[in-house]
Amino acid sequence: MTRRAGRDKAGRFLAEGAQAVREALAWAGAGRGRVHELYATAVAVDRNPELVQAASAAGVRVSPVTDAAAASLSETVTPQGVVAVCDLVDVPLEGVLERARLVAVLYGVADPGNAGTVVRVADAAGADAVVFAGDAVDPHNGKCVRASTGSVFHLPLVRERDADAVFSACREVGLRLVAADGYATDDLVVAEGRGELDRPTAWVFGSEAHGLPDDVVAGLDAAVKVPIYGEAESLNLATAAAVCLYASARAHRS
Amino acid sequence: MTRRAGRDKAGRFLAEGAQAVREALAWAGAGRGRVHELYATAVAVDRNPELVQAASAAGVRVSPVTDAAAASLSETVTPQGVVAVCDLVDVPLEGVLERARLVAVLYGVADPGNAGTVVRVADAAGADAVVFAGDAVDPHNGKCVRASTGSVFHLPLVRERDADAVFSACREVGLRLVAADGYATDDLVVAEGRGELDRPTAWVFGSEAHGLPDDVVAGLDAAVKVPIYGEAESLNLATAAAVCLYASARAHRS
Numbered sequence: 001m002t003r004r005a006g007r008d009k010a011g012r013f014l015a016e017g018a019q020a021v022r023e024a025l026a027w028a029g030a031g032r033g034r035v036h037e038l039y040a041t042a043v044a045v046d047r048n049p050e051l052v053q054a055a056s057a058a059g060v061r062v063s064p065v066t067d068a069a070a071a072s073l074s075e076t077v078t079p080q081g082v083v084a085v086c087d088l089v090d091v092p093l094e095g096v097l098e099r100a101r102l103v104a105v106l107y108g109v110a111d112p113g114n115a116g117t118v119v120r121v122a123d124a125a126g127a128d129a130v131v132f133a134g135d136a137v138d139p140h141n142g143k144c145v146r147a148s149t150g151s152v153f154h155l156p157l158v159r160e161r162d163a164d165a166v167f168s169a170c171r172e173v174g175l176r177l178v179a180a181d182g183y184a185t186d187d188l189v190v191a192e193g194r195g196e197l198d199r200p201t202a203w204v205f206g207s208e209a210h211g212l213p214d215d216v217v218a219g220l221d222a223a224v225k226v227p228i229y230g231e232a233e234s235l236n237l238a239t240a241a242a243v244c245l246y247a248s249a250r251a252h253r254s
Numbered sequence: 255m256t257r258r259a260g261r262d263k264a265g266r267f268l269a270e271g272a273q274a275v276r277e278a279l280a281w282a283g284a285g286r287g288r289v290h291e292l293y294a295t296a297v298a299v300d301r302n303p304e305l306v307q308a309a310s311a312a313g314v315r316v317s318p319v320t321d322a323a324a325a326s327l328s329e330t331v332t333p334q335g336v337v338a339v340c341d342l343v344d345v346p347l348e349g350v351l352e353r354a355r356l357v358a359v360l361y362g363v364a365d366p367g368n369a370g371t372v373v374r375v376a377d378a379a380g381a382d383a384v385v386f387a388g389d390a391v392d393p394h395n396g397k398c399v400r401a402s403t404g405s406v407f408h409l410p411l412v413r414e415r416d417a418d419a420v421f422s423a424c425r426e427v428g429l430r431l432v433a434a435d436g437y438a439t440d441d442l443v444v445a446e447g448r449g450e451l452d453r454p455t456a457w458v459f460g461s462e463a464h465g466l467p468d469d470v471v472a473g474l475d476a477a478v479k480v481p482i483y484g485e486a487e488s489l490n491l492a493t494a495a496a497v498c499l500y501a502s503a504r505a506h507r508s
Binding site (some may be wrong): 231246 | 481
């Protein structure tokens with residue numbers, strides 16, 4: 001389950017570390033999914049009695065494991081010794097976007113740390129969903145789960161290889177598709193001034209290394225850049241996403 | 255020079271990789287500092303003829319090195335084979351804040367990747383300076399330089415262990431000291447509504463792990479949080495800084 005194929009086959013993934021396990025149990029407690037089992041080393045049980053208690057209260061079996069076994073389940077160099085086996089969190093594209101006002105679409109974002117950080121930002125900004133479109137990283141990847149600091153359990157995540165299907169679904173529910181594109185003519189200030197950010201919006205973000213392909217940008221409703229006031233060439237993916245998503249969140253609330 | 259003490263003693267640091275070297279040469283070309291020497295492997299010379307040309311045009315000696323020597327100068331696992339020996343970029347606190355309207359103060363931020371990303375964000379948002387205050391990472395750290403993607407060469411950076419001296423200097427030039435603090439009562443929207451973001455501002459950011467100590471927050475002029483609209487507990491340092499600095503940049507320009 002430390003590999004995508006294994007996760008997809010099992011329909012399960014591993015949430016590792018005290019924080020992720022806490023969020024997984026809350027997610028299961030809210031009826032959003034199921035935690036099947038909790039593996040914990042003796043040290044981890046000592047250190048996190050509240051997790052063991054919460055798991056037991058939720059009817060989740062807690063299985064003691066050796067440090068070596070915990071390390072083999074871990075993708076980090078310093079395993080915390082506590083791992084929850086969870087149902088996959090992703091949901092189908094159909095239905096999830098209804099009544100959505102703010103959505104983040106990650107197009108071909110391959111870096112799990114970046115993707116997880118954007119999930120965290122989207123959660124904080126009150127987005128209704130995050131869609132992993134095209135050839136993107138699996139949100140259940142251990143690094144992505146970790147970078148999201150629990151946010152993978154907070155808002156609906158969709159995996160859809162067919163990016164055109166994602167864009168069509170957004171349009172059908174009235175979401176304006178806006179490319180976050182450093183090469184765009186208009187910046188956020190211009191878009192805000194025109195009242196464009198007031199509208200229900202699906203922001204489309206490309207990978208940090210390659211950005212969005214030109215033909216993808218051309219097929220969307222608009223392209224907007226974050227204004228650069230200094231000498232920096234660009235922002236990184238997560239900070240650009242933070243500025244864009246919060247600009248929409250503010251416009252939607254004012 | 256891969257260690258702080260060595261860099262401080264030599265008064266020099268290493269800018270590694272094609273992008274950092276390009277920015278270092280532009281920085282030197284603008285008379286902001288000096289590049290003493292460029293080390294490049296044969297492969298790197300082949301791959302980056304424009305860098306070698308720019309160095310020669312600027313009177314910077316280009317010394318061929320073996321892959322092994324380049325690797326020993328490198329802090330990355332995949333060295334690019336090109337390293338510039340540069341004067342330290344930091345400037346004294348005195349004078350640098352005059353006429354400043356937007357400053358980022360990193361208080362005790364120890365993680366070089368986070369610090370470098372904030373330097374990049376501050377540069378993009380048009381900040382006048384970044385101050386590394388208290389027990390913070392050295393901005394010349396290789397990871398910090400890399401994460402800044404050249405921005406360490408773009409705007410004045412100050413290193414000052416005495417955080418109170420930093421806060422006094424900010425106040426003297428009329429900068430309002432605002433703690434970015436997830437536990438603050440007021441959020442950015444409230445501060446913006448009151449017109450507080452229109453004022454010249456020094457944002458004070460704490461470390462990702464510990465935030466700002468209570469006594470530091472208590473000594474500043476205000477504390478403001480980024481509003482959290484979803485279930486996330488917080489934002490990470492770089493994304494929080496992006497939202498705060500861009501909120502000020504927008505307020506200063508509207």
